[in-house]
Amino acid sequence: MTSLDLLLSRFSTDALTEPAPQGAVLDAILSTAMRAPDHGKLRPWRYVIVQGxxxxxxxxxxVASMKRLDPEAAPAKIEKRQSRFSTMPMIIALGMHLRPENKIPLIEQELAVGAAAMNILNALHVTGFGGVWVSGDVAYDPELAAELGFPAPHGLAGFLFVGTPIPDVRAPQRRGVEGYVAEWTGAPVQFGADA
Incomplete structure (x- = not known):
């Protein structure tokens, strides 16, 4: 399988079991973040590993964040998040160490965090592990972010659930790139996917 084949075979999954990467393998996976595009070399990504x-x-x-943000949160939704965050082999909180005073626009700092997280997801796949990036309302709760070490102006970009894909987990069918690419020739483009 070529490197391109590996990238094309990656998919997100929360059908994960033990083990999660550890030691030198985890260090190498996380080191791929350092190869992400990063205007200004600010390295705005920070990772909090949660396991055991x-x-x-x-x-x-x-759950406390959910109830704080929505006192009427459905019990089934609360139970689902409680279960998922309690049982995933590893959770990586995706921190954003943002510098609003810097000349690099905040959006570019946030995009760098996203690019670094994608490198980690690709590295997980290449090393035989799997993961999924989750967010939701709690990812934007400044109180939860502060509890994890990211007080404002810093924050969270979400969480990665990490582990080993369960046997026989299947990749979803993906659309082709047609409809999402257009060549610009001087006039505004239109995309088939938007028709």
Missing amino acids: AARPVLAGRI
Whole structure:
């Protein structure tokens, strides 16, 4: 399988089991973040690894955030998040160490965080692991972000659930790139996907 084939075979999954990457393998996976596009070399990404007994503690903080943001949150939604954050083999909180005073626009700092997270997802796949990037309302809760070490103006870009894909997990069918690419010839482009 070529490197391009590997990239084309990557997919997000939360059908994960133990083990999660550890030691030198985890270090190498996380090091791929350092290769992300990063205007100004600000390195705005920060990662908090949550595993073992810390998972249900984080799940409790997630539930508290949900209730703080929406006191009417559906019990089924609360239970689902409680379960997922308590049982994933590893969770990586995607921190954003933002510098609003810097000449680099905040959007570019945030995009760098996203690019670094994508490198990590690709590296997980290449090394035989899997993951999925999740966000939702709690990812934008400044109180939860501060509890994880990212007080304002910093914040969260979400969480990666990380582990080993369960046997026989299947990649979803993906659309081709047609409809999402257009060649510009001087006039505004139109995309088939938007028709």
